[in-house]
Amino acid sequence: EEAIYPRFPGFLTPEEGLIEACLESYSKEIAPDNWQLRAENQGPNRENQCVQGVAHLIKLGQRLGYSIWLNPAWREQLSWSTTTGRVSEDGKLANFLATEKVAFDPGPLVSFDVLWYEEGTIHAFVLTAKAALGHLLKREAGAGEIYRYLVIPAERASLVDFKLRRNPLLGEAVTEGHWQIVKYCHLAWLVEAEHIDRHDLKKIVGLEPIIEQAEAQIPLF
Numbered sequence: 001e002e003a004i005y006p007r008f009p010g011f012l013t014p015e016e017g018l019i020e021a022c023l024e025s026y027s028k029e030i031a032p033d034n035w036q037l038r039a040e041n042q043g044p045n046r047e048n049q050c051v052q053g054v055a056h057l058i059k060l061g062q063r064l065g066y067s068i069w070l071n072p073a074w075r076e077q078l079s080w081s082t083t084t085g086r087v088s089e090d091g092k093l094a095n096f097l098a099t100e101k102v103a104f105d106p107g108p109l110v111s112f113d114v115l116w117y118e119e120g121t122i123h124a125f126v127l128t129a130k131a132a133l134g135h136l137l138k139r140e141a142g143a144g145e146i147y148r149y150l151v152i153p154a155e156r157a158s159l160v161d162f163k164l165r166r167n168p169l170l171g172e173a174v175t176e177g178h179w180q181i182v183k184y185c186h187l188a189w190l191v192e193a194e195h196i197d198r199h200d201l202k203k204i205v206g207l208e209p210i211i212e213q214a215e216a217q218i219p220l221f
Helices: 016-026 043-063 093-099 154-166 168-176 184-192 198-203
Strands: 027-031 034-037 067-070 114-118 121-127 145-152 179-183
Touching: 016 027, 016 154, 043 067, 043 114, 043 121, 043 184, 067 093, 145 154, 145 184, 154 168, 154 179, 168 179, 179 184, 184 198
Parallel strands: 121 145, 145 179
Antiparallel strands: 027 034, 067 114, 114 121
């Protein structure tokens, strides 16, 4: 607190609970009151995790039979073999929607990283290394059925939960926008499962998804 409060005076001063949640999410205590950034939180490591997450979403979407749109920002970071199949070869979202005969406004969708589409339903994914929520949850709903997913590192789950409990408006935005949380590690597990169907996606969504509930004993392998 002595190090943080002088840098964030007045209304900018964070509450103690938020400081603790951030410390636990990004670092580890190596000695009393001495915290160190976790190795996995170094920039290149998180960037690689995001790239791998996009690749997993493409592979998973292909296995589940969806048509896929990949944000052009990711194309240079993925091998061409990863983006073949039912993945739009034209990065323009409007062209993808027209090809699939989708009556969606591309405006609210263009900032997502990966889209899955079939029969009037879109699953829209945003991948991040952070627990920032406000600017993501403001993405407006369009006509049709859109389910939104925020893909985060498992270490961010407690911080996201803290923010949602602390701010009811964020909770309302999550509900109204059909937002779900998915952890990178669970994407990796599901994409490697031998037999999956679309219902299996429900097993990995949420801050405490079914896959983490030991009593469920879900056979993924």
